[in-house]
Amino acid sequence: MTSIEDLSERTQNFYQLLTKRIDEESIYGEVSAEHKEQLLDYTEKYAMTYMYQLLFCPPTTTDEDKDLNIQKRIRQLNWVSAKHVDCRINETSTEIHDLVYSAITELLGMDSAKAPQDKLGCVVRCCRKILAFMQLCVGGPASADDFLPALIFVVLKANPARLKSNINYVTRFCNASRLMSGEGGYYFTNLCCAVSFIENLTAESLNMPEDEFSQYMEGKIVPSNTWESALIMCEGMHLMNENLQKFSDYNIRSDKLDKDSEELRDAMIAFHDEILQRIDELKESYPLILKPFREPTDLDADDPCVLDLPPPLSPQVVSEKPKTLEQDSPESPDWRLTPLPDQTLTAVNYDFDLSDLSGGDLSTCDDLGTPGYLSMETASVQSLDLNAYHPTVVMKRVEDVGVSLLDDQPSSGSSLPSPLKPEPSSSYQGFSSQGWQIPSIPCETGAWPLGSDRNHT
Numbered sequence: 001m002t003s004i005e006d007l008s009e010r011t012q013n014f015y016q017l018l019t020k021r022i023d024e025e026s027i028y029g030e031v032s033a034e035h036k037e038q039l040l041d042y043t044e045k046y047a048m049t050y051m052y053q054l055l056f057c058p059p060t061t062t063d064e065d066k067d068l069n070i071q072k073r074i075r076q077l078n079w080v081s082a083k084h085v086d087c088r089i090n091e092t093s094t095e096i097h098d099l100v101y102s103a104i105t106e107l108l109g110m111d112s113a114k115a116p117q118d119k120l121g122c123v124v125r126c127c128r129k130i131l132a133f134m135q136l137c138v139g140g141p142a143s144a145d146d147f148l149p150a151l152i153f154v155v156l157k158a159n160p161a162r163l164k165s166n167i168n169y170v171t172r173f174c175n176a177s178r179l180m181s182g183e184g185g186y187y188f189t190n191l192c193c194a195v196s197f198i199e200n201l202t203a204e205s206l207n208m209p210e211d212e213f214s215q216y217m218e219g220k221i222v223p224s225n226t227w228e229s230a231l232i233m234c235e236g237m238h239l240m241n242e243n244l245q246k247f248s249d250y251n252i253r254s255d256k257l258d259k260d261s262e263e264l265r266d267a268m269i270a271f272h273d274e275i276l277q278r279i280d281e282l283k284e285s286y287p288l289i290l291k292p293f294r295e296p297t298d299l300d301a302d303d304p305c306v307l308d309l310p311p312p313l314s315p316q317v318v319s320e321k322p323k324t325l326e327q328d329s330p331e332s333p334d335w336r337l338t339p340l341p342d343q344t345l346t347a348v349n350y351d352f353d354l355s356d357l358s359g360g361d362l363s364t365c366d367d368l369g370t371p372g373y374l375s376m377e378t379a380s381v382q383s384l385d386l387n388a389y390h391p392t393v394v395m396k397r398v399e400d401v402g403v404s405l406l407d408d409q410p411s412s413g414s415s416l417p418s419p420l421k422p423e424p425s426s427s428y429q430g431f432s433s434q435g436w437q438i439p440s441i442p443c444e445t446g447a448w449p450l451g452s453d454r455n456h457t
Contacts, residue, residue: 082153
């Protein structure tokens with residue numbers, strides 16, 4: 001397992017290598033020294049915050065035991081006053097007490113920080129507070145001889161938690177260049193000297209007889225502590241000052257409230273006057289005219305006012321027209337019995353196959369000029385020509401003209417049946433609707449060739 005000293009050495013080597021690389025890389029050539037320092041600080045803060053649980057007070061060290069020993073030592077020295085350490089502090093001044101409390105607070109906050117530079121920042125702020133109240137006490141700039149005793153006094157009164165662990169953590173993992181130079185390094189060095197002085201404090205250090213020192217350390221003698229008395233008195237004065245400050249704030253707020261109330265009242269009065277003026281203007285522009293009330297008309301009176309009533313409604317008698325059924329209406333019984341030609345058709349052409357069933361010579365309809373070979377299968381289909389005339393029209397033409405649908409050659413009346421004539425039907429609906437009902441004309445009714453035997457098979 002790697003020791004904490006080895007980890008500290010590796011960390012310092014990393015800081016040096018990073019600093020050297022930033023100075024040598026060309027991409028950082030135009031970066032200012034301040035920005036380079038910030039880059040190093042951010043790198044240190046990120047790495048140490050991430051590994052804080054592993055590096056702070058590790059179990060392989062005796063940091064925890066040292067923390068307990070220094071805390072016990074400070075508790076035993078709680079009787080030490082500012083005079084014992086030659087600290088020239090005005091213990092009765094409220095302002096100085098506030099600065100001392102601020103310095104103690106900053107020193108106690110060092111344990112809550114995780115990055116070494118943040119802990120070092122707490123030490124720097126604490127020491128600045130000490131220099132501030134020392135300047136008030138001595139009436140001018142404080143020297144190193146005045147600063148160190150005041151720092152020892154603040155450490156004794158603060159008794160921060162894990163003081164040794166925090167000091168060791170900063171020493172091991174903070175950038176060495178920061179600790180060896182600058183304001184932070186100077187204040188941290190003084191803190192280490194103050195802790196060392198407390199650990200090695202003797203009767204000779206306090207200019208006190210050994211017996212008296214031993215009795216103080218054992219608790220047999222409890223000296224009158226001027227600082228404690230001053231703290232009690234200053235607490236009362238501090239509370240009184242706080243109350244006076246609150247009263248002053250309340251007075252200012254009360255005055256502001258009164259002023260706002262006056263402004264609100266003036267605004268409400270002005271608004272009321274403006275509304276009244278606006279109402280008067282509207283009355284003058286649009287005067288209100290009251291019309292007399294109308295008395296309701298009494299309909300049951302003997303002589304009601306006719307002018308107030310609307311004209312009476314006169315009934316109108318409308319004669320009912322007898323309903324007749326038109327011939328073209330679907331409700332008429334003769335609607336389907338009227339043999340009217342289908343206007344959608346132009347003509348009906350009747351072609352008959354007059355050939356012999358035995359396969360003899362074929363005859364043609366010379367009057368129609370239809371040549372070719374006609375069979376039984378095609379005869380009836382060919383006769384249904386959509387361009388043919390309507391049956392009634394065709395028959396009328398035949399009767400008027402006297403033209404036969406057959407050949408012009410004479411034939412015996414006994415050989416041919418009587419010609420087919422269209423008969424009007426009550427269910428006739430036109431060719432387009434009943435064309436599929438037209439029966440096929442059998443071949444026996446056709447004209448036989450001259451000189452042929454009808455009964456020939």
